[in-house]
Amino acid sequence: MMQKSDLQKLGDSLDGLVKLEEGMNSVIMTYTFRPFLFWIFLSVATSFLSLLYFAGIDNSMIGLAFICCLGLISILRIRVFDKCQIEFFPREIICKRGFLFPKVTTLRRYTNHDLEIKSEIERGSTQHGTVEHYSTYISDWYGSFVVYCKSRGISLELVNIMKECEKLTRMDD
Amino acid sequence: MEKGDSKKTSPKNNPKDMDVSVPIFSLSIPLGVRKYLTLFLYAVVIISLLAIAELNPWGNDLNNPSGLDEENDYSSFIDVPWAELKPIHHGTIDIEKGLITSELDDRNRYCSRESPSNVWIKANTSGGKEIDIFVPKNSGPRISLDSPDCGEEVTQAEVYVEKNDNGSFELLSWAIYDTKPEDKTNFEHIRWAVIGTISAFLLLKLQPTELQNRIEKIRRKNSLYSKTTVDEWVIYDSWDLVKNRDQEGELISEHPTKLPKTESGVITPWIFLVGTIFLLLHILFREIFIFGGSVLLVFLNHDLDYGIIAFIVGAFVITVGPYVLIGKLFNLRSNIANSFGIIFKKRRFVKMIDDVPTSTIRGMSIGRVEVAGVALKMRFDDYSNGEVIDLTPNQNIIKRVDERVVGIQNPDNWPIFRKLSGVKKKDLDPNHQISFIVHDGTGSVVVKMPRKNFVLGALRAKNSTKFSSKSYWTIDEGDPVLVIGEAIIGDDGQIYIGSDGSSNLPSAVFKGTEWTVQGGFRSTLEYVLADILFAIVFIIFMLQFWGVL
Numbered sequence: 001m002m003q004k005s006d007l008q009k010l011g012d013s014l015d016g017l018v019k020l021e022e023g024m025n026s027v028i029m030t031y032t033f034r035p036f037l038f039w040i041f042l043s044v045a046t047s048f049l050s051l052l053y054f055a056g057i058d059n060s061m062i063g064l065a066f067i068c069c070l071g072l073i074s075i076l077r078i079r080v081f082d083k084c085q086i087e088f089f090p091r092e093i094i095c096k097r098g099f100l101f102p103k104v105t106t107l108r109r110y111t112n113h114d115l116e117i118k119s120e121i122e123r124g125s126t127q128h129g130t131v132e133h134y135s136t137y138i139s140d141w142y143g144s145f146v147v148y149c150k151s152r153g154i155s156l157e158l159v160n161i162m163k164e165c166e167k168l169t170r171m172d173d
Numbered sequence: 174m175e176k177g178d179s180k181k182t183s184p185k186n187n188p189k190d191m192d193v194s195v196p197i198f199s200l201s202i203p204l205g206v207r208k209y210l211t212l213f214l215y216a217v218v219i220i221s222l223l224a225i226a227e228l229n230p231w232g233n234d235l236n237n238p239s240g241l242d243e244e245n246d247y248s249s250f251i252d253v254p255w256a257e258l259k260p261i262h263h264g265t266i267d268i269e270k271g272l273i274t275s276e277l278d279d280r281n282r283y284c285s286r287e288s289p290s291n292v293w294i295k296a297n298t299s300g301g302k303e304i305d306i307f308v309p310k311n312s313g314p315r316i317s318l319d320s321p322d323c324g325e326e327v328t329q330a331e332v333y334v335e336k337n338d339n340g341s342f343e344l345l346s347w348a349i350y351d352t353k354p355e356d357k358t359n360f361e362h363i364r365w366a367v368i369g370t371i372s373a374f375l376l377l378k379l380q381p382t383e384l385q386n387r388i389e390k391i392r393r394k395n396s397l398y399s400k401t402t403v404d405e406w407v408i409y410d411s412w413d414l415v416k417n418r419d420q421e422g423e424l425i426s427e428h429p430t431k432l433p434k435t436e437s438g439v440i441t442p443w444i445f446l447v448g449t450i451f452l453l454l455h456i457l458f459r460e461i462f463i464f465g466g467s468v469l470l471v472f473l474n475h476d477l478d479y480g481i482i483a484f485i486v487g488a489f490v491i492t493v494g495p496y497v498l499i500g501k502l503f504n505l506r507s508n509i510a511n512s513f514g515i516i517f518k519k520r521r522f523v524k525m526i527d528d529v530p531t532s533t534i535r536g537m538s539i540g541r542v543e544v545a546g547v548a549l550k551m552r553f554d555d556y557s558n559g560e561v562i563d564l565t566p567n568q569n570i571i572k573r574v575d576e577r578v579v580g581i582q583n584p585d586n587w588p589i590f591r592k593l594s595g596v597k598k599k600d601l602d603p604n605h606q607i608s609f610i611v612h613d614g615t616g617s618v619v620v621k622m623p624r625k626n627f628v629l630g631a632l633r634a635k636n637s638t639k640f641s642s643k644s645y646w647t648i649d650e651g652d653p654v655l656v657i658g659e660a661i662i663g664d665d666g667q668i669y670i671g672s673d674g675s676s677n678l679p680s681a682v683f684k685g686t687e688w689t690v691q692g693g694f695r696s697t698l699e700y701v702l703a704d705i706l707f708a709i710v711f712i713i714f715m716l717q718f719w720g721v722l
Contacts, residue, residue, distance in 0.1 A: 142636070
């Protein structure tokens with residue numbers, strides 16, 4: 001059985017981005033990626049909407065702006081500021097993304113199929129050159145859960161941590 | 174960390190923990206975050222019902238505004254601050270000359286008219302009574318295209334006004350030169366009926382049955398695992414049978430014969446929600462079918478911005494609209510079967526489960542049987558001669574996939590989208606025979622049933638990308654199943670459970686344990702009460718429709 005200190009050591013390897021806790025029959029991994037940006041964005045959006053309100057703009061326009069802000073948050077969230085929690089249970093991996101009402105993805109473990117945990121690079125070209133997005137993803141037969149990372153190193157390290165957590169909570173064969 | 178199954182590790186695993194007394198009435202509020210949403214929606218439904226009680230659309234003739242010299246004799250059951258029973262009057266008024274002026278613009282041949290705005294005016298009703306009317310901002314009178322030429326004096330107008338408490342009026346709409354003003358009536362009850370119906374409908378979806386609630390509590394109290402789907406094992410996960418499928422020994426712990434009985438005549442808020450929905454729909458249908466949608470039109474006049482609606486409808490029509498709508502028609506049958514059809518099927522299922530006693534596989538006799546256990550994939554040896562062998566390397570026994578590409582459901586129906594689609598037509602064939610093994614600890618037996626006999630329960634997973642989404646309903650290896658069918662001796666002497674055409678009795682394979690399957694059904698008492706409520710509301714509506722009431 002793994003000790004609490006071992007878990008902490010594993011989490012510390014990513015400089016505070018990952019927090020590992022031992023739950024009841026489970027390991028809980030929390031990944032926080034630039035959380036301050038979310039609050040900055042939320043403050044700017046709230047100020048912008050207040051400005052529109054006090055400037056006497058029509059309510060329907062304020063509503064439209066509000067919907068646009070929500071849309072922008074949902075588009076930016078996963079790549080720019082993310083917070084997710086992955087709970088490793090012997091039968092299931094429960095992945096939650098979001099602050100207040102998290103979106104839950106449940107991955108199941110099967111005897112004849114190991115969970116796929118790997119690092120990926122998405123390449124795209126812009127006018128400034130090639131852009132690369134680094135991510136780590138975990139998947140079963142049906143669903144997958146993607147975590148975007150700042151660098152390739154972090155993405156690879158995250159794969160290691162996830163694999164460790166997965167191994168720790170694996171069922172007896 | 175302790176590995177292995179909960180059976181060995183949990184000190185609480187005792188069937189006594191599941192012996193919960195069955196109440197007569199259960200609030201059945203869902204647990205977790207959904208609880209707050211449910212309570213909020215209940216508050217909205219209650220607010221809507223109280224508002225409707227004040228407006229009293231049954232006692233008040235809200236569709237026909239009374240004359241300017243008449244008094245409204247509206248009645249209310251209750252007075253609540255968030256609704257207002259507005260006395261609306263309609264009639265012709267005499268106004269002072271020069272109140273509405275017109276001037277011909279020579280250059281543009283345009284007649285510009287000026288009417289009062291944001292001021293009080295004096296007017297006389299056709300009964301000769303002098304009244305004060307407040308004309309709000311931007312409320313010019315309606316004028317028809319064939320109105321008289323510029324310069325003609327305006328001395329009369331047809332108005333819709335709302336009466337204030339002090340006897341003065343506030344203008345809602347007006348028209349001159351024999352033009353009809355925009356219709357105004359009391360439509361507030363429609364707004365509350367729409368809000369109430371949507372909230373009550375969402376609550377019906379959120380409201381668990383009493384048994385589901387009880388199961389969830391037992392799971393939280395006893396289970397070491399987090400269970401996210403309602404069809405999973407309640408406490409005793411018998412996953413080890415997937416590995417030890419050849420063992421024949423003790424019956425699995427969560428077998429129906431080992432668990433307390435679940436039948437009950439419990440009443441939950443579900444029946445009140447059904448009653449509320451019938452009541453609110455009655456209000457809406459009465460407006461549409463008996464009053465010709467008059468108030469509904471006024472409601473639309475007030476509450477919708479035509480520009481935005483036109484933009485949304487236009488964008489939908491020129492993009493994917495026709496594909497989505499025709500795609501809906503293609504899937505109409507399965508959609509109805511999966512939503513409304515299931516309501517009608519449910520009672521048949523309840524009867525089916527109640528009628529057949531659960532037996533162990535070792536003690537199973539030939540004929541009608543009900544067995545419960547773990548679903549396992551067929552191995553090479555399990556297949557009979559001539560059967561098509563499924564060698565796909567997956568854990569899946571049966572799956573249903575609902576795919577949407579840019580909102581188009583199951584695009585396999587569309588040649589242009591066929592390449593994009595992951596769902597093939599053969600995966601949807603209702604008569605396709607599916608074989609698997611069910612193991613209850615004492616032994617295993619092959620089950621052969623057509624796809625249409627599988628009841629897959631709750632959604633297993635949903636994957637979404639920017640343009641497409643896939644929803645999966647599945648039975649996977651290791652999942653609990655409840656099988657009701659005929660135990661038959663096959664041509665090769667092998668016993669299997671199938672659906673026998675000669676007896677004509679229904680057969681089914683449910684995903685879940687007997688508890689979770691029954692948890693999906695309401696009590697018979699509630700179904701009967703729902704029928705009675707529906708009959709009452711329907712008879713009242715038809716009597717109103719034929720003019721008897």
